[in-house]
Each structure stands twice: as C-alpha cells, then as structure tokens.
Amino acid sequence: MDDPGDNTRLVGRSPARERLHRATELVIETVIRVCGVSAVIFVFGIFYFVFREAAPLLFGGLDLGQLLTSSAWYPDSSNPRYGAFALIAGTLSVTLLAMLIAVPLGLGAAVFVSEFCTGRTKEILKIVIELLAAIPSVVWGFIGLVILNPVIIDLFDTPVGLNILNGAILLALMSVPIMVSIGEDALKAVPDAYREAAEAMGATRWQVTWRVLLPAARNGLLAAVLLGVGRAVGETMAVLMATGHSVNVPDSPLDSVRTITATIAAELGETAQGSNHYRVLFVLGSLLFLITFLVNLTADLVIRGVKKR
Amino acid sequence: MGVFATSPESRRRHRSQQVAFAVLLAMTVLLVLPVLAILGMLVWRGAPALSLEFLFTAPVRGMTAGGIWPAIVGTMWLVGVSLAISAPIGVLAAVYLNEYARDSWVTRVIHLAIVNLAGVPSIVHALFGVGAFVLFFRFGTSILSASLTLAIMTLPVIIASTKEALAAVPMTFREACWNVGASRWQTIWHVVLPNSIAGILTGIILQVSRAAGETAPILFTGAAVFVPFLPQSVNDQCMALSMHLFTISTQVQSVPQSITYGTALVLVLLVVLVNGVSIVIRSRIRRRRKW
Amino acid sequence: MVVKHAKIAFRDLRVRYGDKTALEDVSLEVAPNEILGIIGPAGSGKTSLLRVLNRTLEQTAGAKVTGDVRIDGEDVYRMRDVSRLRRRIGMVAPLPVGLPMSIYDNVAFAPRMAGVTDRKRLEVIVERCLRQAALWDEVEQRLGDLGTKLSGGQQQRLTIARALSHSPEILCLDEFSIAIDPVTTMRIEEVLKELRKHMTILLVTNLVQQARRLADRTAFLLLGELVEVGPTEEVFGRTPRDRRTFEYVHGHFG
Numbered sequence: 001m002d003d004p005g006d007n008t009r010l011v012g013r014s015p016a017r018e019r020l021h022r023a024t025e026l027v028i029e030t031v032i033r034v035c036g037v038s039a040v041i042f043v044f045g046i047f048y049f050v051f052r053e054a055a056p057l058l059f060g061g062l063d064l065g066q067l068l069t070s071s072a073w074y075p076d077s078s079n080p081r082y083g084a085f086a087l088i089a090g091t092l093s094v095t096l097l098a099m100l101i102a103v104p105l106g107l108g109a110a111v112f113v114s115e116f117c118t119g120r121t122k123e124i125l126k127i128v129i130e131l132l133a134a135i136p137s138v139v140w141g142f143i144g145l146v147i148l149n150p151v152i153i154d155l156f157d158t159p160v161g162l163n164i165l166n167g168a169i170l171l172a173l174m175s176v177p178i179m180v181s182i183g184e185d186a187l188k189a190v191p192d193a194y195r196e197a198a199e200a201m202g203a204t205r206w207q208v209t210w211r212v213l214l215p216a217a218r219n220g221l222l223a224a225v226l227l228g229v230g231r232a233v234g235e236t237m238a239v240l241m242a243t244g245h246s247v248n249v250p251d252s253p254l255d256s257v258r259t260i261t262a263t264i265a266a267e268l269g270e271t272a273q274g275s276n277h278y279r280v281l282f283v284l285g286s287l288l289f290l291i292t293f294l295v296n297l298t299a300d301l302v303i304r305g306v307k308k309r
Numbered sequence: 310m311g312v313f314a315t316s317p318e319s320r321r322r323h324r325s326q327q328v329a330f331a332v333l334l335a336m337t338v339l340l341v342l343p344v345l346a347i348l349g350m351l352v353w354r355g356a357p358a359l360s361l362e363f364l365f366t367a368p369v370r371g372m373t374a375g376g377i378w379p380a381i382v383g384t385m386w387l388v389g390v391s392l393a394i395s396a397p398i399g400v401l402a403a404v405y406l407n408e409y410a411r412d413s414w415v416t417r418v419i420h421l422a423i424v425n426l427a428g429v430p431s432i433v434h435a436l437f438g439v440g441a442f443v444l445f446f447r448f449g450t451s452i453l454s455a456s457l458t459l460a461i462m463t464l465p466v467i468i469a470s471t472k473e474a475l476a477a478v479p480m481t482f483r484e485a486c487w488n489v490g491a492s493r494w495q496t497i498w499h500v501v502l503p504n505s506i507a508g509i510l511t512g513i514i515l516q517v518s519r520a521a522g523e524t525a526p527i528l529f530t531g532a533a534v535f536v537p538f539l540p541q542s543v544n545d546q547c548m549a550l551s552m553h554l555f556t557i558s559t560q561v562q563s564v565p566q567s568i569t570y571g572t573a574l575v576l577v578l579l580v581v582l583v584n585g586v587s588i589v590i591r592s593r594i595r596r597r598r599k600w
Numbered sequence: 601m602v603v604k605h606a607k608i609a610f611r612d613l614r615v616r617y618g619d620k621t622a623l624e625d626v627s628l629e630v631a632p633n634e635i636l637g638i639i640g641p642a643g644s645g646k647t648s649l650l651r652v653l654n655r656t657l658e659q660t661a662g663a664k665v666t667g668d669v670r671i672d673g674e675d676v677y678r679m680r681d682v683s684r685l686r687r688r689i690g691m692v693a694p695l696p697v698g699l700p701m702s703i704y705d706n707v708a709f710a711p712r713m714a715g716v717t718d719r720k721r722l723e724v725i726v727e728r729c730l731r732q733a734a735l736w737d738e739v740e741q742r743l744g745d746l747g748t749k750l751s752g753g754q755q756q757r758l759t760i761a762r763a764l765s766h767s768p769e770i771l772c773l774d775e776f777s778i779a780i781d782p783v784t785t786m787r788i789e790e791v792l793k794e795l796r797k798h799m800t801i802l803l804v805t806n807l808v809q810q811a812r813r814l815a816d817r818t819a820f821l822l823l824g825e826l827v828e829v830g831p832t833e834e835v836f837g838r839t840p841r842d843r844r845t846f847e848y849v850h851g852h853f854g
Contacts, residue, residue, distance in 0.1 A: 012711065012714035012715025012716050013714070013715035017715065018715070021715070025492060025494045025495075028494055029409075029493070029494060031401060032401045032404055032405045032409065033405055033409070035397075035398050035399075035401035035402040035404075035405060036401070036402050036404075036405025036406060036409065036410065036419065037405075037415075037419060038398055038402055038464075039402060039419055039422040039423045039426055039464065039465070039468070040418055040419055040422040042422070042426055042461050042464070043422040043425050043426055043429075045437065045441060046426075046429060046433065046434070046437040046461075049436075049437050049440035049441040049445065050433060050436045050437055050440055052440060053436070053439075053440045053444075104336065105336050105339060105340055108332070108333050108336030108337065109333075109336055109337045109340050111333055112333040112334065112336065112337045113337070116330060116333060116334075125337065125341070127588060128340075128341050128344060128345075129340065129341075130584065130588070131344060131581060131584065132340065132344050134518055134522070134580050134581065134584045135344075135347075135522075135577060135580065136521075136522025136523065136524070136551055136576060136577075136580060137431075137522070137523075137524065137525075138522070138524040138551045138552075138554050138555050138576075139522070139554070139573055139576060139577055141555070141558075142554055142558050142569070142573050143347055145558055145559070146558070146566075146569070146570075147347065147350060173340070173343060173344075176340055203322075204322050204323065204325070204326035205326060205329075205330075206325055206326040206329035206330070207322065207325070207326070209329070210329075227428070230428045231428075233430070234428070234429070234430025234431065234432070234433070235430070235431075236430060236431050236432040236524075236525040237431075237524045237525055237551075237555065241555070241558070241559055261430055261432045261525075264432050264435075264436065265432050265435075265525055265528060268435075268436075268439070268528075268529055269528065269529060273444070281436070282436055282440070285432070285433050285436040288430050288432070288433050289429060289430075289433050292425075292428050292429055292430055292433075293425055293428075293429075295428070296424050296425050296427075296428035297421065297425075299424075300420075300421060300424050411661050412661055481693070481695070481697045482697065482699055482700070484656060484693070484697070485693070485697040485699060485759075485762070486699070486709070486713075487656050487659065487686065488654060488656060488686060488689075488690075488691035488693075488763070489686065489687070489690075489691075489709060489710035489713070489762060489763065489765065489766055490683040490684070490685075490686035490687035490710060490713060490714060490766055491683070491709070491710070491713040492682075492683055492713075495713050499709070499713070500699060500700075500701075504700055
C-alpha cells in the first residue's frame, strides 16, 4: 500500500485513538497555560499574604506619620512605638554608599568586558563575575563579620567595623554582577555598524565607547543601575550581619545602622504571631515590596524603551 | 595612516585610549581581586577543618564542636523538594512564554510578574512563606513550607534560562514540523525540547545553587537552629548549611574559628561546584550543536 | 481560462501583516495534477500564498487573512483539524531544513506524528520517499547519520522526501533551488516531472526559466497583486495580457 505510485492518504491512528491523542494534548496544553500565568499568581499571592498579615494593624491604629518620620523604634516596650525612620535611613544610606561604589565599578567592568576584551579573557572574566553572583548572601555577611570588620577597624581607627561602609562594600560586590550582565547586554545591543563607522573615521576604541556607545546604550545602563539598586535595597543577610545592628540615623559612613530587611529578619522570630509587633514587621515588608516593585517596574519600562527603538 | 600617526592630535587620542584602558582594567581587577582574595582566605582558614568527621557528624556541645552533617542533609532536602516544585512549573512556564504566547498584554503582564518575582527581597519572600504556607495552608514550619518558599523565589531563574534555551532552537525547525502536520505540542516534545535540554538543565542547576545558598526565606518557614535528628519527611523541620553558618557566626558564643570557616567553605564549595558544572555544560552545548 | 473541478481555489484572498498588505484580492484556481508556476520579484507575496494554503501563516504574529481558500471544494479555514490539512500538503522551504535527527528519522517524522508506529510500514515509507526525492542511492548506507550533516543539495532533497512522507495531494515548493547547485536543481526538476503524475504542484520560483521549463500554467505576482495567470507559453510568449509580465519575464525589471 506504500508503493511509489500510492497516493492514498497516510492512515495513522484509529478514530478512537485520535480522540484520545487529542484529549491528551489538550490537557497538556492547559497545564502549560496554567504554569505560564503562575508567575502572576505568585506575585499577587505574595502581595496578598504579606498585606493580609499587615492589614489589621495598618487599618487599626498604626500611626503612619510616626512610622515614616519618627526614629523611636521600641516595638517591645510596654508603651510600644513604631518609628521606622532610622531603619529607612539605614537602608537608604547603605544602598546609597553601595551604589557610589558599585555603579562606576559595575559599568566600568561592563564596558571593559564588552568592548575591550575578546576571546578567552572575556570568557574567564564573565565566569568570575558569575561566581561573584553565586556566593550566597550569608557568606558575604560572614566575610563582612570576620574579614572586613578588622580591616575597617585598622584602616579607619574606629571601635567597630560593622557599619555602613562594611555593608556597602558587600552590597556593592553583590549587586555588581547584575549590573555587568545587564549593562553588557545594553552595549551588545548597539549595532556594530556604529562602531565600524566611528572607527573608520579614525576614532580610538575609547572615543567610540565614550562618544557613541555610552549615549546609545544610556537607557540599558540606567536599567542596570536600577536593578542593582533593587537588589541592594532588598538584601537581607549580609546587611544583617555586617552593619552593626543599631537603630540609628547615621551621620557618617562609619556609623552602625540597621536596615528594614535586617529588622524583619532579626525580630520576626521573637514576636508572637498576631501581635502588633509581628504585624508592624509585615507592614515594613509591604513597604519593601512596594519599593522594589516600583524600582523593578521602572527598570523594566526603561529596558522596554530600549528594545522598542 | 602613517602621516597622521605622529600628529599631536593623534598622540593625544592615543594617550586617552591608554588611560581609559588602564582605568577600566583597574576597575575590573578591583572586582575580580576581592573574589579571589575572599575565596583564598576561606580556603586557607577553612580547609584545615575539613575532614570526613567534620562532614559526617552532628554538631555537639551547643554547636561549638563536632560536624555539620545534619545541616548538609537539611540543605539537600530543601534543595531537592524546592527543585521538584519549581523545575516542572518553571520549564512549562517558559514553554508557554516561548512557544504559545503571542506578544500581547498578557505576555507583558507575565513578563513583569517574573521580573518582580526575581526582584522581591528575599525577606519579603520569607514573610510570604510565613503568611501563606506556615499559617494559611497550615503546613507549619516544615521542610515543605520552606521549600515552597524557595521554589517560588527561584522560579524566575529557571524560567529565564529555559526560555533562552528554547529560543536558541531555530524557528525553521518548528516550521518544518508544522509543515508536515505535527501539532504544536508534538513539535515541542519531539524537536524543541530534545534540542534545548542541555540549556534547560543549566538553568535547573543554577536554581540548585541559588536555593542552597538562601537563608532569609527559610529562617521562619522551616529551618531550625538545631535539630537533634535527621528529617524523616517534608513535615519535619531541618537544619541548613546557610542557616547554620548564620547561627554559629552570630548567635553562638565561642565557636572555634575553624568550624565557622569550615562551614562557610563547604557552602561556597557546594555553590561554586554546582555553578561550575553548569558552566561546563553550557560551553559543551555551544561546541556540540547539531545544527 | 477557468479550471473545471479545481484542486485548489483562492477567491478574493487578502493577507495583511499589521498595516502592510502582502496579497490583495487574489483569485486563482489550480487544476488537479498540474504544475502551476508562480513567479514575481521578492516581496510579492509568493511565500504568503503558500503559507495561507497550509495555514502556517496563522502562527505568524500580526498576520490577517481574509477571503476564501478551498481544497477540493472544502473551505480550508473552516477545517477543524489543521494537522490533517497540513498532511495533505507537502511544503518545501527555500533553505533546506534538516531536522537535527537521523536521516531516517527525518523522513519517518511525519508518519510517526500521524500515529504510524509499525516498523515495517515506516521502513517502506522512508525508502519510497527517499527514492522519489532521488536521494536513496546516496544515503542508503547511512540512514542513521544526522540529517544536518548532509550537503546543501542533499538536505534539500531530504526536505522534499520529508514533504512526501505523509503522501500529500499537493506539493508546494518555495524557491527550492535558491541554495543548491544547477546539477542538483536539474535532478530535482526531473523528480518533479515524475511526481506530477501523483499530485498537484505549486512551484514558486525566482528563476523564470524554471517555471518555463516545468509549469503548465504560470501566475505572475507583483507587489501582492496577481497580474496575470495563463498557460506558460502565453505568459512567456510575445504577447502576454499585461505589459508588466512581458517586462518581467524578459528581464526588464525585478
């Protein structure tokens, strides 16, 4: 029946098996679709469940003004006060200093890896930077505790080396990898024709980079920085272990502070479920969620802008 | 070129090029050096502690002596269970995004959700785990709760890398399959997945390394400071390497340095080893493409 | 000329990609067992026409099809089983696509997807198709080798063998000779002359002389418009109905 002249239709499954085959595919494809939207469900889930634990306090007597402006954080006292300003200041100061270190290093490394390196060197550098990203945050915290701490005490002649500077150095090293990889993507997205045209006119590699590539990749680099900020704001274990754990609005980079994330990690275990102290930690969690949501949203919009162009 | 090479203008440009190169090189070295220094330090101080006894016995005397075996076992439980949850969901989600979804608002929302899932702080994931799995679903503080939290947290890693692997399969292969009457799913199952499996594995391995290192999400959902027995089921609590390192370096007094460094070294070696495997697989794929 | 009992009939076909029109009001009929040559410069909608027929165009984002397409009088866009439709049509793309599997598996792929599991039957099908595509003698001894390891010309014949493996009634070739040498092209052309006894062939080609050699009738598409369709001698003769056809086939533009 399959001789060369045969032109009858290929007969495979019987009608019954065909129906079974179809039903199976339908089930599989439905599962795939559900998994496809799972990320959305999870993000809503995170918001819902964190907010759910925070809501009774948030709508039941929490003084939001006090939360955001007072530095009186006495959640355990008989007259509890929830002023998180010092925690917010702690988060901001560590993040800011971390970015001052990380942005030049991260973008510089991105430019170096993308424009000045080729072949083996490039591969090895990328692997090292990937390793940087792989080191767990608790190990970074440990490094801050046992390695950076004495170094800072010696260098700056301070009594404690667990402070903003310590945390910021760790955060900088932790947020650099994402900046390098997103920044490198942004530079790669600039068409080679730009480079060739500029080099044909006699420009050096550096002139091409400075005058042509950086302006062209501006948005992508901005997104890289934003994602680095998002990572730094949300980092928990390293800052918990390395910034000195004192509720304090800092004056100098050598002051000890405590961040929002560190506070939640340190105190949640000691609160009674359902207590106000417990709930205020979820309020702080909601705040963090909102901040990082906005930062990531902005970064994403910026990246999309790049892709559309 | 020869005429211009000696002009002052050209020399100045050449100089700026050299300076820029030097500065950028210095920046990169500033990144690379600390990593090497830190790894070197960990190896130097931690290696003496490493022994079969350290790896395979339980901590004793309030964790100031003994080994880390229960923490290693606990980490394996957490990683294994979270992998069993996130790998299928993540791979199928990537299949949906790369093979089914069209560029519409639905895709944009999903994409945004993935970006956010990756960007939400780990401590917020922990709060979510407490609110959802420990309390609402009544799983209590258990390996199950902790693994679910870890799975959701690391989902974006798997989705992103799987999607990349799928996108690397040429469109012409799919079209060739559709042209001969293969359905979408048949095309995915018989052609797309077999040709991207190595890339997908890379992503799954990366997930393992992420999950093994996380601390915050398991703090309140399932990991415990000290459990005198090895976990028997997903309803038990367990110890974990990352949590153990945190505990002995901040919560317990007078732990000998060799033990903390040794624990940190084991954790880093585990993560680096796993990453190394994924890097090797990735470069293998690049060389062994069948097309 | 009106075709009686048309095998394929396009009526008022219009294809858009976003706001770009790829085909505009194309009406065309193809008789059973004829070879219809389709010529025209790049971007005239030739490929779109083929992809409308087997409904792979739907899978392109933003493509919109209106009008009527029928095979044996049956409305293609009302068919619920797209796989079955596609099995009635063999499609050969401009660049050869060897799937990353063995030569044998390449050809056995379509029957397997259709549910053929019997080893003996698969072997018969594979051999028949490879013979029909004039490739059997060259690969008989190495059916287990990767399809992607074959030369360009062999891969294109492998693609044709695969397109024949589900016993199509219609064979569509889209500029099949673009990536292969003239000798192989001539061999495949001989193959087509043989195949037409069993099926209807749509031959999209960038080589006008190829259409002249093979086609019974030839259609000329220009910028999405069907300029004219008629017997090949007429289209290539001194007096085609449209001036632009004359200019194109005699190399004045395109």
